[in-house]
Amino acid sequence: MSDNRQQRIDTLKEAARRKSAEKTQAAEAAIRRLIKSGEQVTFQAVQREAGVSQNFLYKNPELRARIEHRRATHRPAPRPIPEQGDSNIVAALTGEVARLKKRHHQEVTELRKALEEAHGENLALRRELERRGGR
Structure with a gap:
Protein backbone atom coordinates (compact mmCIF):
# COMPACT_ATOMS: atom_id res chain seq x y z
CA MET A 1 0.00 0.00 0.00
CA SER A 2 1.40 3.40 -0.93
CA ASP A 3 2.29 5.92 1.75
CA ASN A 4 -0.12 8.43 0.20
CA ARG A 5 -3.03 6.00 0.36
CA GLN A 6 -2.21 4.99 3.94
CA GLN A 7 -2.04 8.66 4.89
CA ARG A 8 -5.54 9.24 3.42
CA ILE A 9 -6.86 6.20 5.28
CA ASP A 10 -5.34 7.42 8.55
CA THR A 11 -6.79 10.90 7.99
CA LEU A 12 -10.26 9.46 7.37
CA LYS A 13 -10.03 7.22 10.44
CA GLU A 14 -9.02 10.18 12.61
CA ALA A 15 -11.87 12.30 11.22
CA ALA A 16 -14.37 9.51 11.95
CA ARG A 17 -12.98 9.12 15.49
CA GLU A 28 -23.73 13.24 27.21
CA ALA A 29 -24.46 16.97 27.47
CA ALA A 30 -28.03 16.34 26.30
CA ILE A 31 -28.50 13.69 28.98
CA ARG A 32 -27.26 16.12 31.64
CA ARG A 33 -29.63 18.85 30.39
CA LEU A 34 -32.60 16.46 30.40
CA ILE A 35 -31.81 15.34 33.94
CA LYS A 36 -31.37 18.92 35.12
CA SER A 37 -34.69 19.98 33.61
CA GLY A 38 -36.48 16.97 35.11
CA GLU A 39 -37.42 15.53 31.72
CA GLN A 40 -37.38 11.81 31.13
CA VAL A 41 -34.19 10.57 29.48
CA THR A 42 -35.17 8.49 26.45
CA PHE A 43 -33.43 7.67 23.19
CA GLN A 44 -35.82 9.97 21.36
CA ALA A 45 -35.31 12.84 23.81
CA VAL A 46 -31.50 12.53 23.70
CA GLN A 47 -31.55 12.26 19.91
CA ARG A 48 -33.67 15.40 19.63
CA GLU A 49 -31.64 17.33 22.23
CA ALA A 50 -28.18 16.32 20.95
CA GLY A 51 -28.88 16.26 17.22
CA ILE A 67 -30.05 6.06 28.68
CA GLU A 68 -31.67 2.71 29.45
CA HIS A 69 -30.76 3.05 33.13
CA ARG A 70 -32.10 6.61 33.33
CA ARG A 71 -35.26 5.66 31.47
CA ALA A 72 -35.88 2.73 33.80
CA THR A 73 -35.28 4.68 37.01
CA HIS A 74 -36.99 7.97 36.12
CA ARG A 75 -40.04 8.59 38.24
CA PRO A 76 -41.73 11.92 37.67
CA ALA A 77 -42.74 13.79 40.78
CA PRO A 78 -46.43 13.32 41.50
CA ARG A 79 -48.46 16.37 40.71
CA PRO A 80 -50.42 17.77 43.62
CA ILE A 81 -54.17 17.38 43.37
CA PRO A 82 -56.06 20.52 44.29
CA GLU A 83 -58.48 20.22 47.19
CA GLN A 84 -61.02 22.67 45.80
CA GLY A 85 -63.68 20.23 44.79
CA ASP A 86 -64.50 17.25 42.66
CA SER A 87 -64.19 19.06 39.32
CA ASN A 88 -60.59 20.04 40.06
CA ILE A 89 -59.75 16.49 41.07
CA VAL A 90 -61.32 15.09 37.91
CA ALA A 91 -59.46 17.65 35.79
CA ALA A 92 -56.16 16.85 37.49
CA LEU A 93 -56.64 13.11 37.10
CA THR A 94 -57.73 13.48 33.49
CA GLY A 95 -54.58 15.47 32.77
CA GLU A 96 -52.44 12.87 34.52
CA VAL A 97 -54.04 10.05 32.52
CA ALA A 98 -53.41 11.96 29.28
CA ARG A 99 -49.77 12.53 30.26
CA LEU A 100 -49.29 8.86 31.11
CA LYS A 101 -50.92 7.77 27.84
CA LYS A 102 -48.59 10.05 25.89
CA ARG A 103 -45.54 8.72 27.76
CA HIS A 104 -46.71 5.14 27.19
CA HIS A 105 -47.15 5.82 23.48
CA GLN A 106 -43.65 7.34 23.25
CA GLU A 107 -42.08 4.39 25.07
CA VAL A 108 -43.92 1.85 22.88
CA THR A 109 -42.81 3.75 19.77
CA GLU A 110 -39.18 3.74 20.96
CA LEU A 111 -39.33 0.04 21.80
CA ARG A 112 -40.80 -0.80 18.40
CA LYS A 113 -38.06 1.18 16.68
CA GLY A 133 -20.38 -20.41 4.89
CA GLY A 134 -21.80 -20.80 8.38
CA ARG A 135 -24.80 -22.94 9.34
Whole structure:
Protein backbone atom coordinates (compact mmCIF):
# COMPACT_ATOMS: atom_id res chain seq x y z
CA MET A 1 0.00 0.00 0.00
CA SER A 2 1.40 3.40 -0.93
CA ASP A 3 2.29 5.92 1.75
CA ASN A 4 -0.12 8.43 0.20
CA ARG A 5 -3.03 6.00 0.36
CA GLN A 6 -2.21 4.99 3.94
CA GLN A 7 -2.04 8.66 4.89
CA ARG A 8 -5.54 9.24 3.42
CA ILE A 9 -6.86 6.20 5.28
CA ASP A 10 -5.34 7.42 8.55
CA THR A 11 -6.79 10.90 7.99
CA LEU A 12 -10.26 9.46 7.37
CA LYS A 13 -10.03 7.22 10.44
CA GLU A 14 -9.02 10.18 12.61
CA ALA A 15 -11.87 12.30 11.22
CA ALA A 16 -14.37 9.51 11.95
CA ARG A 17 -12.98 9.12 15.49
CA ARG A 18 -13.28 12.89 16.11
CA LYS A 19 -16.83 12.97 14.74
CA SER A 20 -17.84 10.06 16.95
CA ALA A 21 -16.26 11.74 20.00
CA GLU A 22 -18.13 14.97 19.24
CA LYS A 23 -21.43 13.10 18.93
CA THR A 24 -20.74 11.29 22.20
CA GLN A 25 -20.03 14.58 23.98
CA ALA A 26 -23.20 16.12 22.54
CA ALA A 27 -25.26 13.14 23.72
CA GLU A 28 -23.73 13.24 27.21
CA ALA A 29 -24.46 16.97 27.47
CA ALA A 30 -28.03 16.34 26.30
CA ILE A 31 -28.50 13.69 28.98
CA ARG A 32 -27.26 16.12 31.64
CA ARG A 33 -29.63 18.85 30.39
CA LEU A 34 -32.60 16.46 30.40
CA ILE A 35 -31.81 15.34 33.94
CA LYS A 36 -31.37 18.92 35.12
CA SER A 37 -34.69 19.98 33.61
CA GLY A 38 -36.48 16.97 35.11
CA GLU A 39 -37.42 15.53 31.72
CA GLN A 40 -37.38 11.81 31.13
CA VAL A 41 -34.19 10.57 29.48
CA THR A 42 -35.17 8.49 26.45
CA PHE A 43 -33.43 7.67 23.19
CA GLN A 44 -35.82 9.97 21.36
CA ALA A 45 -35.31 12.84 23.81
CA VAL A 46 -31.50 12.53 23.70
CA GLN A 47 -31.55 12.26 19.91
CA ARG A 48 -33.67 15.40 19.63
CA GLU A 49 -31.64 17.33 22.23
CA ALA A 50 -28.18 16.32 20.95
CA GLY A 51 -28.88 16.26 17.22
CA VAL A 52 -27.57 12.71 16.80
CA SER A 53 -29.27 9.67 15.34
CA GLN A 54 -30.99 7.09 17.50
CA ASN A 55 -28.92 4.48 15.69
CA PHE A 56 -25.75 6.17 17.01
CA LEU A 57 -27.16 6.06 20.55
CA TYR A 58 -28.19 2.41 20.28
CA LYS A 59 -24.80 1.36 18.88
CA ASN A 60 -22.77 3.17 21.57
CA PRO A 61 -22.73 0.73 24.52
CA GLU A 62 -21.97 3.33 27.20
CA LEU A 63 -24.60 5.83 26.03
CA ARG A 64 -27.16 3.07 25.48
CA ALA A 65 -26.65 1.69 28.99
CA ARG A 66 -26.84 5.16 30.53
CA ILE A 67 -30.05 6.06 28.68
CA GLU A 68 -31.67 2.71 29.45
CA HIS A 69 -30.76 3.05 33.13
CA ARG A 70 -32.10 6.61 33.33
CA ARG A 71 -35.26 5.66 31.47
CA ALA A 72 -35.88 2.73 33.80
CA THR A 73 -35.28 4.68 37.01
CA HIS A 74 -36.99 7.97 36.12
CA ARG A 75 -40.04 8.59 38.24
CA PRO A 76 -41.73 11.92 37.67
CA ALA A 77 -42.74 13.79 40.78
CA PRO A 78 -46.43 13.32 41.50
CA ARG A 79 -48.46 16.37 40.71
CA PRO A 80 -50.42 17.77 43.62
CA ILE A 81 -54.17 17.38 43.37
CA PRO A 82 -56.06 20.52 44.29
CA GLU A 83 -58.48 20.22 47.19
CA GLN A 84 -61.02 22.67 45.80
CA GLY A 85 -63.68 20.23 44.79
CA ASP A 86 -64.50 17.25 42.66
CA SER A 87 -64.19 19.06 39.32
CA ASN A 88 -60.59 20.04 40.06
CA ILE A 89 -59.75 16.49 41.07
CA VAL A 90 -61.32 15.09 37.91
CA ALA A 91 -59.46 17.65 35.79
CA ALA A 92 -56.16 16.85 37.49
CA LEU A 93 -56.64 13.11 37.10
CA THR A 94 -57.73 13.48 33.49
CA GLY A 95 -54.58 15.47 32.77
CA GLU A 96 -52.44 12.87 34.52
CA VAL A 97 -54.04 10.05 32.52
CA ALA A 98 -53.41 11.96 29.28
CA ARG A 99 -49.77 12.53 30.26
CA LEU A 100 -49.29 8.86 31.11
CA LYS A 101 -50.92 7.77 27.84
CA LYS A 102 -48.59 10.05 25.89
CA ARG A 103 -45.54 8.72 27.76
CA HIS A 104 -46.71 5.14 27.19
CA HIS A 105 -47.15 5.82 23.48
CA GLN A 106 -43.65 7.34 23.25
CA GLU A 107 -42.08 4.39 25.07
CA VAL A 108 -43.92 1.85 22.88
CA THR A 109 -42.81 3.75 19.77
CA GLU A 110 -39.18 3.74 20.96
CA LEU A 111 -39.33 0.04 21.80
CA ARG A 112 -40.80 -0.80 18.40
CA LYS A 113 -38.06 1.18 16.68
CA ALA A 114 -35.39 -0.55 18.78
CA LEU A 115 -36.94 -3.93 17.95
CA GLU A 116 -36.97 -3.11 14.24
CA GLU A 117 -33.31 -2.12 14.41
CA ALA A 118 -32.46 -5.31 16.31
CA HIS A 119 -34.30 -7.39 13.71
CA GLY A 120 -32.37 -5.58 10.97
CA GLU A 121 -29.05 -6.21 12.72
CA ASN A 122 -30.03 -9.85 13.25
CA LEU A 123 -30.88 -10.26 9.57
CA ALA A 124 -27.59 -8.63 8.52
CA LEU A 125 -25.65 -10.92 10.85
CA ARG A 126 -27.47 -13.99 9.52
CA ARG A 127 -26.70 -12.97 5.95
CA GLU A 128 -23.06 -12.41 6.83
CA LEU A 129 -22.91 -15.80 8.53
CA GLU A 130 -24.42 -17.47 5.46
CA ARG A 131 -22.04 -15.57 3.19
CA ARG A 132 -19.09 -16.86 5.20
CA GLY A 133 -20.38 -20.41 4.89
CA GLY A 134 -21.80 -20.80 8.38
CA ARG A 135 -24.80 -22.94 9.34
